[in-house]
Amino acid sequence: MNAAAIALVREEEPRLRADALRNRERIVTAAREMFVEHGAEVPLDEVARRAGVGNATLYRHFADRGELVHRVTLYVTLRIAEEAEAALAEESDGYEALCRFVHSAVDERIGALCPLLTSESKHRAEQTEARERLERSVEALMASARDCGRLRTDIELGDLMVAITQLTRPLPHSGCVDFGRFVHRHLQLFLDGLHTPARSRLPGAAVTLEDLRQRP
Amino acid sequence: MNAAAIALVREEEPRLRADALRNRERIVTAAREMFVEHGAEVPLDEVARRAGVGNATLYRHFADRGELVHRVTLYVTLRIAEEAEAALAEESDGYEALCRFVHSAVDERIGALCPLLTSESKHRAEQTEARERLERSVEALMASARDCGRLRTDIELGDLMVAITQLTRPLPHSGCVDFGRFVHRHLQLFLDGLHTPARSRLPGAAVTLEDLRQRP
Amino acid sequence: MNAAAIALVREEEPRLRADALRNRERIVTAAREMFVEHGAEVPLDEVARRAGVGNATLYRHFADRGELVHRVTLYVTLRIAEEAEAALAEESDGYEALCRFVHSAVDERIGALCPLLTSESKHRAEQTEARERLERSVEALMASARDCGRLRTDIELGDLMVAITQLTRPLPHSGCVDFGRFVHRHLQLFLDGLHTPARSRLPGAAVTLEDLRQRP
Amino acid sequence: MNAAAIALVREEEPRLRADALRNRERIVTAAREMFVEHGAEVPLDEVARRAGVGNATLYRHFADRGELVHRVTLYVTLRIAEEAEAALAEESDGYEALCRFVHSAVDERIGALCPLLTSESKHRAEQTEARERLERSVEALMASARDCGRLRTDIELGDLMVAITQLTRPLPHSGCVDFGRFVHRHLQLFLDGLHTPARSRLPGAAVTLEDLRQRP
DNA sequence: AATGAATGAGGGTTCATTCAT
């Protein structure tokens, strides 16, 4: 529907039939939910069942697990980027915008994004593009918050992304229906720590997204 | 060596031969490291290899994966409890003690504790005892920090435990040699958010450990 | 082909594809032969190999060993029940019908039926139904033979079923190609012992199938 | 104590210490009981536990499972041979002697003797000797019963041995405390079939023990 | 295009047998 969804579904391939498109969306949605609820190791047959398609259909759309993860990541990344852009556009105060973004990122399941942080060899192009779009947006949010004088200056994008991803990851084995109950509290505590004036001297160096790229 | 290690290795069972005891310790150590590095799903054969023993030796000591997880959890819990007790005993300022505890908990691999939070059906007695000991210690730390007027009053034990566990969890697939580089930064930011005066009004209610008990 | 085969293969589940059906039959056939030849503990991988399918195919059709045993038992039970019914319908003399049934039961591999005698927890409904059908048929055969005045009156169904099952069980480790050579002799000797006039006073009480139900 | 026990325990080896001898007897006894109750596949560690010794002690006495089976078989064979000899010596009527023998063989757990029938490559000498002793005794019983005119003449030793072994084998999975309830009934029915006058013409040829030797 | 079915490789666990105290 929106940019994110559309961008996700297509590559450079020929048009998909309407029903194929619908299946594709269902699979990504199901996968995102199950990754979030049960971790990234869920059997793909379960994902297919939840999506209401046969397992082979899943493989028709996504060559292997890696590609499905990639697509989910891309989807989430783009949705979150949109959130960041919206927050930036609609909020007058930079720090408020940043807070809004952080809390909304939970609802977009940023906790499913671990693979983003760890990278996947394939599909680098699309990933990179989406990631950079997100980076630019969040950088802008952070810059804006800094400009307001409300964001401490010793942190970088990587610090923020890792921390909110970690804080919103599902607890393993949880099924954890009400995990959402805590998450916003902890995010808020973390955000409070980001505010000026800085209450501590941080160890190590600010973390950029570059620092997170892995060499497998 | 210390109480934790000793408590871990023994139950009420008959004595172990010296070499068996050494193997047992090796296995727990290897398991803790691998859970931390690669998540709780690592092949037990790998754990055995890392410990330098045959796979069946692992099973002689731990009837199944659940029991190994249980032992590791217990070990880590007790070590961390000792850290908490030491911080409480040795630091004059309550908030400083809390900070010391939080940072040292990382080094004790509190990130391997997730299974504790999600409950494990068996061995409830030992787990409960260790958990309660940890709870009491950290409660005391928080109380002390509150008494100093330096810890905000709208958070509870569960908030702290979940957040530091999440922040210190290994990134999946990471191998993440240098993950330690970030962790202390993010913990510190979180701790800064805990300091008085509170910079926000937190959503939801303070989280107690009771809130984390799962019913499977 | 006949009722037994059909009843075995289906439950209330959706249709099977033709090739899947063929595989299912092959697996049951292979399992029956191997249970008979090598006992109920044969590696299922061997059963799969003998059936000419991959091991996972076996597990797709039968969730675990217990279910395979169940299916084989059911298959054999129903085939034997059909034999009993045919003998009853086609033979004029009751005792002759009984003898015909006993000898034909060997060819249906009644020796694979031990699990029937020892019970299997699951699938009780189908098992019970098949067992009761067999019981009724063999009871009728025995009644008919008794009516002819040719079957001693101090034995019950359980006596007959246990004895013929035992006499036709495979010798362990045998591979026993020519075991069939003896079996009919020993069955015949046993049958001769069943004939009137009774040549002895039997110890204990007549055994019903109820007596064979186990409580695990 | 009696010849059988003594013969069993020794080979041509040097004397055993008294406690070693006691252990050896305990192991054989435990193995015989467990083979009978739970089949020939019981874990040897269980046998050792039941015997009240460590597992390695079992292996000190019996190099591998095969040898333990061999010893148990030998023990049982000799005990049964003694029974046969006693029946022959003490009963005046040949057929009565045969019946007494058959029923007493159950109590000696002849059902655990399957290995006798299938043979084991090793230890042929001792096995052969014991088997031949048993053969001679039972042959003599059968001859005596035939001489009385009470045993049909179209059966041989092999027929008898196989049938009584089969009829007395433990039902699998049974634990079958009260299996003994049926066994004597079925043996008696079989014996009734052996009596003159023969009530049928048996298929195939009489089975000698030679027919039972396997070539593995 | 969609799907049910098939499969091989891999992990968990047991057990016969060997090793070290």
Place this chain on the structure above:
DNA sequence: AATGAATGAACCCTCATTCAT
């Protein structure tokens, strides 16, 4: 001599992926 402990091979079962309808 006796034993607790160690081990690798084998088996059960699952799952990612491929094949055939």
